[in-house]
Amino acid sequence: MAQHKINYTQDGGLPVALTTIDKVANWGRSNSLWAMTYGLACCGIEMMAAGASRYDFDRFGTIFRASPRQSDVMIVAGTLTKKHSEFIKRLYDQMTEPRWVISMGSCANTGGMFNTYATVQGVDRIIPVDLYLPGCAPRPETLQYGVMLLQKKIRANKAGRAQKSKRLM
Amino acid sequence: MRTYKPKDDVQKKAYYTDRFYVAPQVPKSDVESDEVFAKDLEAIKAKFEVLDAYIQVEQMVVWIKPEDNYGVIELMRDELEYTQLSELSAIDFIAQRDEFEIFYQMLSMNKRKRVRIKMSIKNGQAVNSVEKLFRSADWSEREMYDMFGIVANGHPFMKRILMPYDWQGHPLLKSYPLQGDEFAAWYEVDKIFGKEARDIVGPELRDTSRVDRYDSTRFARLGHEVPFGAEVKGDEPVTEQSYQEEGGVFLVKKLDKASSVVVDDPQR
Numbered sequence: 118m119a120q121h122k123i124n125y126t127q128d129g130g131l132p133v134a135l136t137t138i139d140k141v142a143n144w145g146r147s148n149s150l151w152a153m154t155y156g157l158a159c160c161g162i163e164m165m166a167a168g169a170s171r172y173d174f175d176r177f178g179t180i181f182r183a184s185p186r187q188s189d190v191m192i193v194a195g196t197l198t199k200k201h202s203e204f205i206k207r208l209y210d211q212m213t214e215p216r217w218v219i220s221m222g223s224c225a226n227t228g229g230m231f232n233t234y235a236t237v238q239g240v241d242r243i244i245p246v247d248l249y250l251p252g253c254a255p256r257p258e259t260l261q262y263g264v265m266l267l268q269k270k271i272r273a274n275k276a277g278r279a280q281k282s283k284r285l286m
Numbered sequence: 287m288r289t290y291k292p293k294d295d296v297q298k299k300a301y302y303t304d305r306f307y308v309a310p311q312v313p314k315s316d317v318e319s320d321e322v323f324a325k326d327l328e329a330i331k332a333k334f335e336v337l338d339a340y341i342q343v344e345q346m347v348v349w350i351k352p353e354d355n356y357g358v359i360e361l362m363r364d365e366l367e368y369t370q371l372s373e374l375s376a377i378d379f380i381a382q383r384d385e386f387e388i389f390y391q392m393l394s395m396n397k398r399k400r401v402r403i404k405m406s407i408k409n410g411q412a413v414n415s416v417e418k419l420f421r422s423a424d425w426s427e428r429e430m431y432d433m434f435g436i437v438a439n440g441h442p443f444m445k446r447i448l449m450p451y452d453w454q455g456h457p458l459l460k461s462y463p464l465q466g467d468e469f470a471a472w473y474e475v476d477k478i479f480g481k482e483a484r485d486i487v488g489p490e491l492r493d494t495s496r497v498d499r500y501d502s503t504r505f506a507r508l509g510h511e512v513p514f515g516a517e518v519k520g521d522e523p524v525t526e527q528s529y530q531e532e533g534g535v536f537l538v539k540k541l542d543k544a545s546s547v548v549v550d551d552p553q554r
Contacts, residue, residue, distance in 0.1 A: 200450045202474035227491070234457055234466030235449070237474055238490040266511060266525070 142276035146189070146215065147268035148178040153188035153208070158195025160222040160254040167257035177264055185211040190267065191244075192260070196224040197237040209244045217271070219263055220246045223253045314340040322397055326366050334358050345400045352388070352405045356414045359390060359403065363419055368392040368401060371420035374427065376434045378460045384409045386436060390416070407436070415440040433458035452477075465492050 152174075156164055168174045168181055182188040185208045197205060209218070220240050223229030226249050228238035240246060247270065250263045317327050317339050323346040327339050330348060334357060338349040350358050362368040373391035380386070390403040407413060415438035417423045427438040428447040435456040437444060446453060454469045455462055465471075475487050510522040 199470070199473045200448075203478055206478050232492060232494055233464055234462070234470040238492065242487055242490075243474060243478060 139276045143272045147271040150179045150190050150264065151182045151188045152179050153185055153191045154181045154183050155191055156194045157197060158224060160194035163254045163257055164192055164194040164221065164260060167260045172257040172261060179264055186213065188212060190217045190219060192219045192221050193225040193240045194221045196231055197240050198235050199237055202237050202243050206243050217247045217267055218244055219248045219250060219267060221250045221260060222255055229253060312342045314342055317341055317346060322399055326401065329366055330358060330361065333361060345402055347402045347404055349404050352407045352413060355405060356416055359416050359419055362392055367396045368394045371422050374423055374430065376430050376436055378434065380409050381460060386434060388413060412437040412439050417441050
């Protein structure tokens with residue numbers, strides 16, 4: 118008779134956990150959201166502040182990558198000019214699935230105060246956007262909150278299913 | 287009797303315009319009042335024809351003929367010690383007299399003086415490039431071409447600098463609408479998706495005073511988010527933000543605010 122009987126069904130038993138593939142995949146995806154370094158204007162400064170030590174994006178597993186091929190989320194931080202619009206499409210197409218887009222600040226949402234000939238009136242005319250952050254510029258707390266919302270959105274999805282694009286030609 | 291103008295849309299006008307407005311003029315003084323400028327002007331007059339010269343805000347303004355611009359600026363640089371060309375551009379006077387005014391803003395560090403060389407050219411006329419004299423004129427003349435369509439003859443790379451190479455129109459002309467013409471409005475759609483995608487993407491929303499109560503379906507409302515396209519009722523519950531919802535996943539426990547302790551004392 119074993120003196121220390123192991124209760125397999127309780128905590129502290131064998132290191133076995135039962136969960137679903139969806140949950141594991143979503144946990145991995147949502148907690149390692151690598152963002153693309155994409156500061157276009159003054160929102161980029163707030164994005165950098167959110168990544169630096171005071172606000173510290175690394176806590177969320179969000180690490181900025183300098184290549185679209187290594188990143189999961191594109192944070193469009195700033196004014197998108199018409200001259201640059203073809204490059205944002207190209208960079209978005211280079212990102213691997215699954216990919217997400219956060220439109221950060223008024224300029225990326227709607228063109229903002231730049232109601233002129235040279236500014237794209239909302240980045241969702243070019244690429245599908247998952248999350249719109251209001252503000253001019255949004256504070257780092259807003260961006261962190263947005264990333265947490267995006268994590269929530271990712272966890273709510275079925276991981277195995279392909280993402281449905283809102284607008285893609 | 288003055289002509290009647292309907293006033294029913296007067297509230298929609300963005301700005302009040304005074305029909306009798308006369309733009310204030312900066313007072314001009316004689317070049318002779320400054321001996322450095324007087325000597326410079328004599329040197330220019332000895333070789334080139336000067337149409338007009340005066341001092342405004344402690345700067346000498348010299349009007350020359352457009353074909354003399356290279357010679358005058360060479361003279362200013364080599365003999366009169368104006369060793370910097372700090373700015374160069376054009377001003378649109380097409381509506382008034384079908385002309386552009388071109389100015390070259392020059393600085394002498396030795397004399398501590400600034401001189402503005404000005405000239406008028408007809409609409410469609412080209413100017414001589416001064417890029418050989420000042421490297422700073424390289425980008426300035428490209429910008430002048432980009433914004434006004436004024437070609438600088440002899441420039442090594444006469445292309446647009448700010449707008450894309452395939453852009454149509456010159457945006458700083460007074461006839462160019464601020465919010466762009468049709469080409470500008472559909473530029474990115476035409477270029478990326480093609481003209482047939484115009485119907486799918488839709489026109490730009492340019493009206494800044496437009497209020498749409500369904501805007502909140504498109505934009506995040508902090509704390510009361512709604513999914514894209516969902517109907518907004520106005521009584522959305524507050525989004526509870528926590529690290530892991532529904533108990534989290536294995537190995538990572540959900541943070542329970544009620545049972546956690548906030549450490550206030552940094553010494554603890």
